[in-house]
Amino acid sequence: MLVPLGSWTDPRKRRLRAIEAAERRDQATLLDLLSVYLLTKGRKKSATSPETLKTYRVAVRDFLAWAWPEDARGPRVPILKATADDLDRWVSELLALGGHLRENAGPLSPTTVQTYLSGVRAFYRALAWAGAAEVPEGVHAPADPTPREERRPALPLELYRRLLGHLEAPEPERVRDRALVRLLGEAGLRVGEAVALDLEDYDPGERLLTVRRGKGGKRRSVPLGPGVARDLERWLRLRAGLAAPGERAVFVNLKGPRGRGRRTSADMVRRRLNRYYAELGFPRRYHGAHLLRHTAGTRFYRASGDLHLTARLLGHQNVNTSAIYAKMDLGDLRALVDRLDQQEGEGEE
Numbered sequence: 001m002l003v004p005l006g007s008w009t010d011p012r013k014r015r016l017r018a019i020e021a022a023e024r025r026d027q028a029t030l031l032d033l034l035s036v037y038l039l040t041k042g043r044k045k046s047a048t049s050p051e052t053l054k055t056y057r058v059a060v061r062d063f064l065a066w067a068w069p070e071d072a073r074g075p076r077v078p079i080l081k082a083t084a085d086d087l088d089r090w091v092s093e094l095l096a097l098g099g100h101l102r103e104n105a106g107p108l109s110p111t112t113v114q115t116y117l118s119g120v121r122a123f124y125r126a127l128a129w130a131g132a133a134e135v136p137e138g139v140h141a142p143a144d145p146t147p148r149e150e151r152r153p154a155l156p157l158e159l160y161r162r163l164l165g166h167l168e169a170p171e172p173e174r175v176r177d178r179a180l181v182r183l184l185g186e187a188g189l190r191v192g193e194a195v196a197l198d199l200e201d202y203d204p205g206e207r208l209l210t211v212r213r214g215k216g217g218k219r220r221s222v223p224l225g226p227g228v229a230r231d232l233e234r235w236l237r238l239r240a241g242l243a244a245p246g247e248r249a250v251f252v253n254l255k256g257p258r259g260r261g262r263r264t265s266a267d268m269v270r271r272r273l274n275r276y277y278a279e280l281g282f283p284r285r286y287h288g289a290h291l292l293r294h295t296a297g298t299r300f301y302r303a304s305g306d307l308h309l310t311a312r313l314l315g316h317q318n319v320n321t322s323a324i325y326a327k328m329d330l331g332d333l334r335a336l337v338d339r340l341d342q343q344e345g346e347g348e349e
Contacts, residue, residue: 025064153294188297192213
């Protein structure tokens with residue numbers, strides 16, 4: 001990823017530009033500073049994912065909307081002098097009222113607020129790097145009382161099969177999206193990894209997929225089951241006549257005057273999936289793209305009982321990250337309560 005340094009390379013000019021942007025509420029320049037800082041000085045530097053950049057930018061935009069509303073003549077909280085108490089007040093409002101970019105958005109979950117706070121902390125680290133402000137210390141993210149495995153569920157197998165059946169159609173859009181769903185729900189790809197795939201990343205002879213741009217810039221090889229490979233190859237045959245000249249992306253858009261035949265985006269995939277979920281009447285908690293990766297994780301663990309193998313397939317650096325899939329697998333719990341119900345029914349006879 002190319003890093004757009006712009007005029008941030010000179011320390012003196014960097015400081016003056018950051019101060020001027022904060023005093024004028026120049027949102028575009030402040031967000032540019034955040035991006036440059038994350039890509040050059042952040043923990044992951046140029047390997048920082050586009051999704052992290054996008055989320056952190058939303059968080060900073062929300063904070064600016066709170067600290068200095070666009071229609072206000074001046075800030076209610078000076079951006080360069082914000083304290084831990086100021087950030088605590090902002091966090092409290094997020095939990096009670098919701099974000100400040102949209103009206104009536106509703107309270108944000110503790111997990112979302114944690115992410116927002118991480119973004120604003122990174123923003124103040126960027127201002128400190130520019131020599132324009134200090135990082136407010138002692139701000140604590142809210143704890144989420146909901147267990148992690150309950151916050152981010154897997155799509156139950158029955159619903160997953162219904163989704164695949166819904167996409168079993170000859171129309172190119174359904175063929176493409178069925179292949180995408182199977183890569184997420186059975187090969188365990190993240191949505192960003194799937195849309196980043198190029199034609200050369202798939203070896204049909206080996207049924208092997210190479211994920212070159214995984215989380216943190218990591219690369220891994222993912223073997224595909226025969227059914228997943230069959231659906232992917234079915235799409236690739238159709239894709240040959242639908243992609244724009246020179247386009248190397250595996251998954252391309254089929255509609256739109258500008259993006260037709262070009263690489264599809266993660267946001268487009270999320271919107272299409274949520275549309276399918278709504279068409280099928282799935283409960284709201286079973287919306288989103290990432291729950292399909294959780295579906296794959298629970299299936300990997302259920303089939304193998306091996307957290308190390310599950311971690312390798314999913315590209316987790318730490319096996320403890322994969323341990324959540326042992327907790328998310330509700331199959332044993334359901335079997336237990338079914339046996340209890342049967343036993344109680346026999347006792348009543």
